[in-house]
Amino acid sequence: MKKSLKLLLLAASVALLASPASAKTIRWRMALSWPSTLTPLASPPMEVAKLVKEMSKGKFIIRVEGAEKTKSALGVLDMVKSGSYQMGHTGSYYYIGKDPNTVWFTTIPWGMTTAEQYAWFYYGNGMKYMKKVYDKFGVYSYPGGNTGVQMGGWFRKEIKTVDDLKGLKMRIPGFAGKVMAKLGVNVVNIPGGELYTSLDRGTIDALEWVGPAMDIKMGFYKVAPYYYTGWHEPASEMSFFVNQKAFNKLPKKYQVMLITAMKAASADMYIENFAKSVDAWQKMIKEYPGIKVKTFPIPVLKAMKKATDEIMQEYASKNPLFKEIWTDYQSYLKKARTWTMMSEYYYLKASKEVGAGE
Amino acid sequence: MKKSLKLLLLAASVALLASPASAKTIRWRMALSWPSTLTPLASPPMEVAKLVKEMSKGKFIIRVEGAEKTKSALGVLDMVKSGSYQMGHTGSYYYIGKDPNTVWFTTIPWGMTTAEQYAWFYYGNGMKYMKKVYDKFGVYSYPGGNTGVQMGGWFRKEIKTVDDLKGLKMRIPGFAGKVMAKLGVNVVNIPGGELYTSLDRGTIDALEWVGPAMDIKMGFYKVAPYYYTGWHEPASEMSFFVNQKAFNKLPKKYQVMLITAMKAASADMYIENFAKSVDAWQKMIKEYPGIKVKTFPIPVLKAMKKATDEIMQEYASKNPLFKEIWTDYQSYLKKARTWTMMSEYYYLKASKEVGAGE
Incomplete structure (x- = not known):
């Protein structure tokens, strides 16, 4: 071959190699804290994988692996930290054992609603604190979908006084469980698969799950007729975790796509959880018209609020960052709630009074 | 040049032309119904343009042109229909003159909240009807951002009875204006720039704008101390319009990015409108502690509801599709509102009772 021809061939090869069409496909894995079919919780990771694949024309692929595959529902933070998975989709408050400040990015009892919390994340100091808490794990954390107000749980008997809670056997994990324990509830831990039978047989008197969209699959409404309104998880946000090194290596356009x-x-x-709750609730009351939606009596709610404050104080007294975030959170909640009441609350109240939406 | 060399050069050229790196940049224009600096309304179009540019690495460019440039705030539908602009960002209900069914995709008095409406769009029949209404304009319509519950307006005097509305001079456009007119309000149309002076001098007694985030810039709180809670625009959704031919010609990956x-x-x-309302309200009450947030008395609210129903009936009797969508909307609202009350409303009510968020 002539020298000029060789050079030309070389130039053509370089041009092809340098063009994005021949760029190597990036392959990531994402671990979930739930089965990959458990909608709506598993919907955001599945949707992210699909969108990123389509936007990159197949050059950025994220394989989603549910807890059925990883066998480590609560190991997501460790797996993303180590880089064995580049991403995860989980609940921040599962990692309270590693850092109590992880709770701020899911929800707290008597805390912010979904809109209030997003406002705090993006226009208050929420995302700043999220970064501070997760930087030490080498992980970027992002909001990953919200359940809205979770229901207070299914009860076999009506709760009329604070005394009715004493000795009550209830499955209610996390912060809310600590609050209930303070009120004399016998908080028990029972695997998900045994909950229905336990409630049906009276091994437990009550349990907390999520809301109609997810509760309906568990069948609790068939065996416990009192469905209490929520107080303990007003806006549970899921979390996406991304390994920082993996993210930083991504081309800018893929970072923005992600x-x-x-x-x-x-x-x-x-929206999915809201819409599915709407329909699930209609199905439940049609099938079991005897289900009663109840709000705990005011003295019970007040006792729950007092116990919540005590627990928050305990954490704050031991952890300066917890105290700092709690102060910031309360201050934002106060002004955000003023607006929520002026707008959404009084609209709903007025609508109720004139029979709109009935 | 030798034949083989010529062929090789040709092959190299073809390879370069076919590679995405040399694909032609796609340039679109997007017309807005508002000035391009009027946040939060102008935020979604600016954000879309930025994201699409970054995700396409500069190969898909959308130039945003505000009403200050197009000089045709309410001509967006026509401009996107004709293809002179590939995209627009506007309010669907501005086009009620072309088709009364455009109102369903913004908001209606006593209608759905933001979450309810998105649930209807995506899990009820909302998007199906949106497509039906906009297909005849050759336009795809997409949700474009929501204001949440808009405030009922600024009043110089308190409204104590239905009679207080009679002869009241108020700037309140659209559907809500029709309702107010039925109640005896003298509905006037005054350009935005003259509103503050008109209210200050008593040329008008009241006006409706949006909510704290946008109202603060207008200064109404300085001259009208009664700020009424909302009933007439519970969840105003903005709209993106996309010319169908232009969209269909886009490569799939750009369609998904968009x-x-x-x-x-x-x-x-x-979230931006929520957060800015939170802060704007704090600023207003600090500067003018005399502002009073009021809800209209129940008889006034009931009169507004009755007048709303009458107007909806008038439209429904003349337009079969309006009747069909109204029936579907009411049926979805009824079940969605049940869930809103069970979840968000009773949580806010309980929080208020125990002093959470205070």
């Missing part, structure tokens, strides 16, 4: 897809998918989850 | 960016930006606008 962030945009996470935001769109998170917004979608809130 | 749709994903619109969804993320819409979710962001709701």
